[in-house]
Amino acid sequence: MRASVTEISAFTAAAAHVLCFAGLAVAHSLAGPGAPVSDPARALRLLVVCEAPVIIAVFSYLRRDPKSCSFFKAAARGLIGLPVGAFFNAFGAIVLGAPVGIKYWMVTIYWSLLMSLFTFVPAACVFGVSKIDWQTVLCHSIYFTPTDVENYMISAPCHGAVLGAWLGAWPMPLDWERPWQEWPICVTYGAVAGHLVGMAVSPVLIAVHKRRVRAKAD
Amino acid sequence: MGAAVAGWTVAAVLLQVAGLSLFLYGFFPVKPTLRGFSGPESYRMPSCGPVSAGEQKPALPPDQRRSLYRELSEMPPVYDRLVLMVIDGLPAEFVLGKGGKPPSKELMESMPYTQSLLAGCQAAGYHAKAAPPTVTMPRLKAMVSGAIGGFLDVAFNFNTQAFLEDNLLDQLHMIGHKLVMLGDETWIKLFPTLFARQDGVSSFYVRDTVEVDFNVSRHLEFELAAKDWSVLVLHYLGLDHVGHIGGRRSVLMTQKMKEMDEVIRRVHDASLQDNLERTLLVVVSDHGMTEGGNHGGSSYEETDSLALFVGHSVERAHCSPYNQNEALQVDLAPTLALLFGIPIPKNNIGVLLPEVLNSLTDDQKLRTLELNSWQILRLLQAQMPAFCLEDCINSEGGLGIVVHPESIEKEFCHLLSKAFVSHQSSCLHQSSNFKSAEAQYVGTAVENYYGFLRYASEWLSHRATDKPFYLLISAILLMTMSCLFLMGAVSRLFKGQSLSQTDQLSESYLEQRWHLDEVFILTGIFLYVISLGSSSFVEEEQYTWNFLTSTLYLIFLIKTVQSMLKGSNSTLVHGAEEKSFDGNNFLCATSYELTPGKRDGYKLCTVLIVLVAGRVIRAWHQGGINWVHFPDISKLLAQADSCIVKSLQTISVLAVVALYSVSLMLLRARSKVVIGVWLSHISCGLLVLLHIWENQINTSLPINHSTTSIARLFYAIASVSISATVLASPWIFPIYSTEAKPASSSDSNLVKDIDSHGISDSVFLTGITYTVFWCLLQLLLQQPINAIPLLLIFLQTVSSVVHFSLDKTLHKQWVQVIAMQFLGMAGHFGLGNTNSLASIDVAGAFIGISSYSTVLSGILMFIITYGSPLMLYLGMVVYISVKDISTPRQLWSYILDKMVTMPCLLPLLINSVALTSYTIVLLLMRNHLFVWSVFSPKYLYVCAATVCTYVGVFIIAVTAVYTCTVFSFRARRYRDQSH
Ligand SMILES: [Zn+2]
């Protein structure tokens, strides 16, 4: 089953992440400084628009089963995964207390699309509907047990984004009366920061993992 | 092991109670207050010995009383009419400047008339330091009674009941003054029957800065023209509201001050109309405000309140109005009392303000000081029963001055006798012709009096606020020790468990690593403890709990999905799971007969129910302290037709009744007791419905006799049926299973193998009965708006129990117990509770009580406030019944051990961690700005939560112990019979 899997080096992973980061950076420069606070809907829209093609392209290229599945099929999987993942993310956010008023609908949709890009879409592109892989992505135990390289590449930024968003929500109810405490500004900041950290960590994890495997082989 | 753990637990609880009471005693001292009102006896020197309070004199008519006071006090009242104008939240700095400098030009110009009065020496202004908590109601009490209440006085009078202590307004009323009040309705709450005319405005709508003051000023023309009143209280809230909106430097501030200045001008003009100069205008503020416009704490900005006197007795030739004239807010009480010829209120600790009494003769001045000293002396005698003035004077008479007074009593003795002796000698020298000598004697006497008064006043006020530091530290040590004991007990428990589980292969994978939910719970508790140190997080604690609880259940959801993914890949896992279903019939009905796929579906559904219900509960009350004005469902319903609320209540009652019926049906027990309990439950449900509908028909009357009797009937039926169920349920279920035993098994084997179905069924019946009756009680007592959240909390409880019972290997037991406790806390805030004492529902505490009883309504208030955590504790009884309690050795003590140790120990431990850490936080924050407004109310909640935990754990433990005892007794009897 895993025979066709191409081994991905830490360098490839880093390159892929650099591309993703470039997408974020472009969106940020297009939006201009302070845009997330003054007009969160526009900034989030820009982020989604810039980041979506990059992520879908990169992870479709890194698809798990390149033999049986074409690049376009993987990309299509990613495109379908985008709204599905957005739904799950929106559900999670609303359950955790995101406001549901009419004036928040747009930002909630954009935010969940962005979160879907960070979490769901890469996995959808790479794994398709393979249950085992989904299970391992959901699980946090990959950090302790040896797994595949893609798992690190997908899991670390994904977990980072979720954790960052979760931590980013803590200052929201406080009475500091800062504009960035509005939903979903600080949560977005947290998610992006967590995602970046995850992206930075995953090549390191991959390198460590490779060394461990090599040591075991020797 | 069980006995040791129980011993440790009991020791820990005792230690905790001891530490908590020590801390409460040290942190919130309750000062003794004198009851009753000062009367003619206050014009006599206090006698030695115990304070005689029992002297009941026939009440004099007002005119006689007034002349009696006039006679006894040996001087006529200085004024006949009083205008007390309270400008809420005005810092004295705005009028009098700071540190000897006048206020800024802009502020000077915004109060031109007042400044002209000050400059013309027609007014005397003081920086009257207010005592914390700097919120309106306690400050008004301090002004009129001269006493500083302790925090607990403030806390327990949060519902602004009528003020019963001795105070100026009642004294003025007693001698026939007619009172009129315009402004903040707090006055009406404090003095509901005192005012001849009144117009209260609510301080609730802080956003309104214009209407509140217009509603006061619109009466001014009429009242100032009217001659019938002699005391006029004006309380302007607008300036406080301006501060709350925009802070000290708000653009509205100068405008508002101009408006206030205009009111002062009008009142003063009107008082000058009666040329007898018998009107005193007093402009005071109850507290100041911070730069941001808030108040409540003890910073200089907040405590710097104004006391400004305008009248003939303060006029003098020379003055420097911007000297930093320090006084205490409580000084207002004795000053006004003596100016108006009434006795000083009994609990006053204030001291006469000298400049206000300029028009008095020297004799009269000394007399006022003497009266003030006698009153303070009476208060001192209440605090130090052994203290006696005559002994002082006798012992000191000829000896002269003691240089080093060794005790506080001696110091008082010394100061007091010095004052009285110099007063006497000035009286003796009065007849002599040497003016200068007389003035000198008077000066010495005044100085001596003030020496005593200031010292005593300071001592008394410190008695009300000082904290014995070492006592507090030792209290915290006790609590920490108790916390460690509990931790030790829990770690013992875990060690014992992991030892006993090494032989169980199915658990070995679970034991290996920390799981996400376990890590999260530990992190969550840590984050919660950290958040207690921030006043903002304490104010908005509902967010913390809601966030933590929903995250925990989201993790459960992920784990469920994960197990489903895993399960559909490899079906062999189920083999091990199937045989672990040893729960009761209820469980068998819900889970045993299910296919794996269906069971997965149920697992998913139950978690989703908890999550969605939690979100709806959260949207119901936008609680907290800072975001109260946000829209939420409860506000929507409050505006909607009452029919909608009633129908929601009806739906909730019906749903609870239906759920109970369904669960009893699943239990498959058809004994008479069960049917009886079911019928009584239905009748209770009907009573609650009746109560709801009665209220609907008759909303105009506050106390409705038919609803009271309905509620009482409910209490009676509910308590009888609950106790009947608890007592009877262990007797009605079979000890040994009669069906499942194969015929081949030998007799001895049968005896050894106790069936745990019976005991589970019995505990289940008890637990579910507890929970549903509790639910009905809550539906009866809580505000109508809370009906649906209550139902949702009940659903959450049931869903959690079902979820945990469906797959016992998914989450560890301690995770399950803590998850239920989290739900309880989230629900507590979901019912609209906050960490401010204002959110306690006082109205519900009188349902079913015809006469006022502090104990009963206190219990009801506790039941209402802690409805949700207690419901989860009662749900925990259901939970222990669906747990896998079959032990290899099948001893009753082991079963008991398995049933109760975890559900009892963990809540105690969590509560102990919260209590201990919050106590430490409170000690560290004792000088914090918000200690009285945020941290101390929260501490009362923490203490109440501790009581709630004890109650819940006690119920769980007693139920389990009773059931096990009955079953073991029955088993022994059965064995004896069969042999
Ligand atoms: Zn106030």
Ligand SMILES: [Zn+2]
């Ligand atoms: Zn205020």
